[in-house]
Amino acid sequence: MFQYLSYLSVDHKFLSFLRLFDSIMFRSMAAMITALLFSLIVGNKIIILLYKKGMRDIVRDYGNIGVSDKNGTPVMGGLIIISSLVFSILLWSNLRSTFVLLSLSAILWYGYIGALDDIKKVKYRNSDKGMKQLTKIILQGIFALVIALIFYLKETTPFPDGLVSNMTIPFIKGNFFIDLGWFYIPFATFTMLAISNAVNFADGLDGLVIVPSIVTGIVYGVFAYIIGNIKFSEYLLFNYTPGTGELTIIMSALFGAGLGFLWYNCYPATVFMGDTGSMAIGGLLGVTVLATKQELIFLIAGGIFVAEAASVLIQEKIGINWLGKRIFFRAPLHHTFQFRGISETKIVQRFWIVSIILAMISLISIKVR
């Protein structure tokens, strides 16, 4: 919204300082601070509200030490993240950009699915009695397909000609990409679905999801800034896509909102984000990944999420349901470490370290190409 102020600087010389509101750097910083402050102020009120409404967690019993002690912590803290993200995005980004609108709708849609799931789980007093997997996948899939179509169809696509169905291959010399053609639609749908679910799988320990999300957000914020800037993209051999700079602002807002949430979520947690938060973050990251066309980099930048999701799928679908054995000690991955007797805080902080290392590796791909 504040971006509109910069229009005044064109007509009125004495208001030229309002040009500041056109600068992506300035708006990013402002968005981050807004989101952070908003979540800090609103956080406690939301937590008390959730507690009063009876939105309290029932933890599955994995036979792990410490898990049972978290019974009754308010869940659905994702509302803190969503509200501060939306507030900050509305204030600081260009609301006429397709990317911003898609990001906003992704946050709300996926947050809504997650909230339905959370409410169901609380209602039946059982973490396994949430929404049916199929319903969830269908609801997520509809949105993913819509996003894929919007990006692909000529009438609606925000990408310049010739870039629409590209997939960038990182770490290969020059600006190397493959044109997927119509196959882009299933590819984009799958990417969107996979990312939103992967973030959901990782949710399990205090602070485990939020920090890797922030870190991945930073990586994609940087990518978005470069791709959206005509000079940088030319210099660093990226395909220039106008308008992606707005995503940097959104990623900064995610950084702020995430930190604000971590304030309450750090061990021992006062509130859990629940599916509401993890889905919303997953949806937002999915849109950003597709918009920057850096899908493959997510395998590294979001390596934590990928590993968690892969371990769950391999364990459940291949191991337990088909072969009749456990392939890993426990799944998702963090439970393996808990099962080995490593304390929760230690696991979480090690995951943070790993996610930062992975982020650095993925940032190297900016120059190593």
Add this chain to the structure above:
Amino acid sequence: MKYILTGGGTGGHVYPALAIAEHIKEKDKDAKFLYIGAYGKIESKIVPAKGYKIKYIPASGLPGSKFSLQFITFILSLFLGVFKSCYHIIFFRPNIIIGTGGFVSASPIFAGRLLRKFKLTKAKLFLHEANAEPGKMIRKAGPMCDGVGLSYRSCLEYFKKNGKYVGYPVRDEFKHGSRKESRDRLGIDENSFVVFAVGGSQGARTINRSIVDSLKFIKDMPDLKLIHVTGKGTTAYNGVLDTIRRFGYNSIDEKDFPFYSRLEYADNIKDYYKAADLIITRGGGTINEIAVCGRASLIIPKANLSGDHQVINAENIKDAGAAEVIYEDIIIDNNEFAVMVSGKKLSDKLRELYNNRDRILELEENARKYIKDSGTDKIYEFIVQIINNNITKDPNEEIIEKNPYANYGAVKLISILSSMTKDEVISNKYLEYLRYRTSHYFNSDSWQVRNYAVKLSGLTYAEEKLPFLHKLFNDKTKVSLIQRILGGEYQQVSFIRRNIMTSYRQIGRFNETVEKDILNSLSDNYFETVSEGLLNVCHFSENLKGNEKIIKEVERLLKHKNFLIVINAVAAYTKFIKNINEFNKFSHIFFNTNNNVRQAVIEALLDLNHRGIVEDKATIDGFLHRILQTTTGFSPVFKFKQLIKDFEV
């Protein structure tokens, strides 16, 4: 009065309808009947032969899946059936429609309801349920009827509003006659103990085979007479041939057993019932006929039917003290799992009853008591009440306690049983039923189901299941190539092998085969099997004291890569330590990176201390100083929650 009768599919639905009709004919001289059945089913043979007019409507069973072709044909035939029934009802103008179950009876009932809504007929609706667990169709159609007649009291809970216990419609001829008359007619000696075995008109494989198997065990009983009706059989099963083959399988000759006589079919079945002292039968409607005859029965209910209704039928009669029940069981027959009753088990039961004639008399007495005040009279009374619109409730009608486990699936059973203590399970009234349920999961093609069997064996502490567990554990049939590439091994998957080990521990019975399996489990490829095996070594350590092979295996496992196995191996090996110097066997794990492993070592030392093997402080301190004592794990204490827990309520 005009009556429409409907019901079919199996004899169990047709015969009650005919019995009701016969009784009505007797009471109501100008009764007119119309039978509505499905073409090509059993009713199209029996009903016209008895001289009733029959009309056919299309009918097909409700398929399990709602997304199949059969479901579409089901819906179509239901619509057509209702349409045709409307036609018959309008033109026949019945006073009442009597349904006895089976899918064909759904259409006339729905049609009657529909026509009544439009005031096109005045017909009342009556359903009769012959089993203790109502079928799918009756459950749906029952609530829209004017009355539902029930054969078993346990069924009342399904039809609280319009249900009434009326009993099973047994043909009136069964009520008359004495044992002596019948024996004279059949030429049976008056003093002999007559056992009559019959598995229904089609024959029952379990009964046929078990009877043949049991012969060699009951050879020595004087004045026993065993009459065995094999049944004519169906296209899928030939009772006569199968029985003769069973003699060959047992390598015995029929002629060696003079007390045994085999019939293909008994025409005058009532005489055989009356002549018998004990009747071995299935758990269908025949058990009511036997009760009307006032004879003792030994029921072998057919397993795995919908809602286990034969089992529930049998249990109802057993609870009234009017019958004995043997459950079909899984046995290893010809080196494969088979569902039947072993000859030994059957002969033991026979001998018990043979030696205890008072029990037979008691059963006969209770059978008469059970059937008193029920049957066709009561049904006719109820029908008349419905037609005249003055239904009276039985004042002393009460819902009796019913087997609560019959409607649960395996997963639910496992979760219920695992929340019960051993004493609660052992003293449970339905323990035998639970064990019987367990048996039937062994025979499945899907490993998930076999896994349920293994888990339930442990949870029901069923010692008699040990041979089956042993057989499963040593079955090394390989899985498909794709599964092997991904890490699968045998048909009896890793979870089954692991759970067999757990079940051995729960059952708590030690014998040679268990010992052998424990030894084999220690060299298993799957880590959880090994670790469960090690827990078994701990559990049975007293019995395993002298087994050098196992101790050597455990010692080898102390160097295993997997921390879980090492932890359990430490605990297991500690059980065999007699001298503190042997504690040095653990020295290679004093600096293990996993703190749980090091913790296990300290627990082992503590165990030795409690057992009095190491007592002086210097030695203990010496070991403790050599163990790395940092930790990667700690259990947090939430004071807040702790305080809440401290309240005594």
